Amino acid sequence: MSLAQPEEATVVRIADFCYRRRRYVVLAWVLVLAGVIVAGSSLPAKYRANYQTPGAESTKAYGLLKGRFPARQGDSVKLVFAGDIDAPAVRSQVDAVIATAASRPHVSGVSSPYAVEAASQVSTDRRVAYAEVYFDQPFDKLANSDPHFQKNFLAAVHPGPRPGVDMEVSTFVAEQQVGSEMIGLIFAALILLLAFGSALAMGLPIVTALFGLGIGATLGGMASRLIETPEWAATVATMIGLGVGIDYALFIITRYRQSLAGGLSPREANITAMGTAGRAVLFAGGTVVVSLLGMLTMGLSYLNGVAASSVLAVLTMLTASLTLLPAILGFVGKNIDRLRVPFTGRASHQGTRAFWYRWSRVVQHRPWFAFGGGALVLLVITLPLLSLRFGFPDEGNNLKSETSRQAYDQLTKGFGAGFNGPLLLVVDQKGASDPAGALAAVTSAARATPGVAFVAPPLPNPTGDTAIVNVFPKNKPQDKATAALVHRLRDSVLPAAVGSSGAKVLVGGFTAISIDQSDYISRRLPIFIGSVVLLSFVLLTTVFRSPLVALKAGVMNLLSIAAAYGVMSFAVQGTWLGRLFNIPETPIPAFVPMIMFAILFGLSMDYEV
Structure with a gap:
């Protein structure tokens, strides 16, 4: 040779x-x-992420909150207690856990459910209560300085059942x-x-x-x-x-x-x-x-x-x-x-004796039969894509063994389905002709809106020019009804409440951030897919010197990716496939299909090349 x-x-x-x-x-x-x-x-890694959506209302609310409420720079978790909250033995255990949490590094404060001003932290039946633990930094910064930050905190407070009370921790996972x-x-x-x-x-x-x-x-x-x-x-x-x-x-x-x-x-x-x-x-x-x-x-x-x-x-x-x-x-x-x-x-x-060689002969001998059968299989697999639900998973989608999932369930039981995903109304009172009246109008309008379970009293900032109003929906954060509530508040309820007073109201919080990002990615996803397909088409045309071959490769990969989306959608709907791989029922973050497309389109092109 x-x-x-x-x-x-x-x-x-x-x-x-x-x-x-x-x-x-x-x-x-x-x-x-x-x-x-x-x-x-x-030079160790420094992981961090800003999940705010460019130009979205929730992003503007976050920016205003960051500038006007400097004390809320860090993140927080809830210590959730389930039991006879008023029993002396239970209270002593709750106080001990709170004291332990307060002594942990980077904890700036803990709000006890037994404090006079914390009556809203205890359920009406007095069977569920929570303490809010405030940290002096966001979780990503804490994790960069100590990769085992969450593990060490959980080990210190020791979540789980104990005599007379069950204590769980929100947000954190093992x-x-x-x-x-x-x-x-x-x-x-x-x-x-x-x-x-x-x-x-x-x-x-x-x-x-x-x-x-x-x-x-x-x-x-x-x-x-x-x-x-x-x-x-x-x-x-x-x-x-x-x-x-x-x-x-x-x-x-x-x-x-x-x-x-x-x-x-x-x-x-x-x-x-x-x-x-x-x-x-x-x-x-x-x-x-x-x-x-x-x-x-x-x-x-x-x-x-x-x-x-x-x-x-x-x-x-x-x-x-x-x-x-x-x-x-x-x-x-x-x-x-x-x-x-x-x-x-x-x-x-093995040459002509190899299985895949013989299979290729069968396909080429009956091409239309193979085409029809393959198309039918792809169609069936792709059908669950029609019920794909976008949204950011929360603690309610964690495994049932996780302390954060158990905390989520206890809070839902004690305070309602929407308690785990409150909407944060940030009221900018600068320039308002009647700041107090505008704030009262916003609170009243939110309280009277269908789909709202509870509205907390406004919390003003130290300078008195901005206030926070927590609005708790009746439905879970991932329900379509909650998304509809967010749009209704933004489009009609809140603008009518402030009128011409000069006050401005922004709807933020985790639930609003999730909705804004899903809407944003859904709008830009066609641009992303189109640019990837076009550039790949140019590259493959250069390799094969045949636009038809490159076009065939692109179409086949798009069909296979659609089928992969269908499988993903089926797996996260609480079906037998999800249970087989221990996948809980959960919505899909809008960025996942986009990342999947980038990975699958690139990898599947290997076999075309």
Whole structure:
């Protein structure tokens, strides 16, 4: 076999260099991994996220609240007590828990339900009460300074049943013992073992992925110091990195084994694999990067960090597949099928005897039958998408074993379904002709609005130019009726209440933030999808030199993503599929379909390329 033609490609020349200088290449990767880890320990991640929607009313309310109520800069949790609240033995336990919470670091104050001014913190039947614990910083800052902040707080107050009373903590969740990344890695190893039938062949994609993951994840954490990045972005980047890293290595190793079986030498097999599968991997990685960068079109600051960390993971995995893997194959040589596992794996070079070759013949022999059957299956799977419900999950969607879920249920039982999602009316009285009258009108109008269960007394700021009014809906935060209530207050009730007084009222709070973000993303999602599809079409047209092939790839991927949305919607509706994977009934945050599209569209293009 002549090596001249494959070596004309840049990717082949790089791969052949890595093969011939494999000791230096592997050493370089080890040194880079060690250096990045050392740098990462000196520059640890600083995760933070602003989930406010640009230009939304809830964002304006948050900004006004931050400027006029400086004492409310930190976050808070509730200590929820269920029992005979007035019993002396129960009160002594409640007081002890409150004292413990007050002594914790960064706790700026605790409001006891037994205080004279805290009568509203006890249910009417005197069976449920709560204490509000105020922190001096937001939770993301506290978690950056102490990753085990939540765990340590829960360990100190010790939530759970105790004699005469049950105490639970809202908001916080217990830390997972085994990460989803490790579970994914274990499943990937099992699948690779079944596919290759060789422990050595199975280990190569895993080793390559671990190198890329170690570097990419650490770089993503370091980048979070410069770019606003939510904590969950690390999990997203890790799962994407593992997916593409193992996927790309699988392509290359499969072609390498086929070339060896065809009689080529290890070096020739390496060049052939990189000249075919390696080139496809390069363009597939480019498509994934384009899809992920499409998130920048959404205009949400926290998504910039998600995109950056994910792109770093993909680029690192892509580099490892095109340089580290050829070097490792140089050490393995013809021994790639050693350490075989009985009853697993079949030869990848069976040619016309392979199952998938025979299946392709069946499909091509009856194309319209296959098309109709496949379209019908996709349609059935996609149908649950019609009932997809957007909204931010809250503590009510946590597992029933979580203390935050039990606190949510106790508060619902004692104070009503809407208590866990109050609406925050921020009344700006600057410039009002009658500030007191305007505030009274707002409170009365909110109290008389259908769907409102309770309106708390107004809370003025120290300067008296702004007030907060907590409005508790009758329905749960995620109900459609609550969203309708928010729009009704904004569109008609509150404007009519303030009239021409000069006062301004903004509706904020977690529930309003969720509604605003869902509306915002729903409006911008077509722009995001259109930009990703268009750029991917241009890239694939460049690769295939055929607009028709690129168009077919785009359409097929859109159909498969719609089916994936249908499966997701079905799983979160409390169905058997959700119970199988321990997924509670929950709405879907509006940004999840967008992130799913970026990931799935990019990854599914691998198989088109």
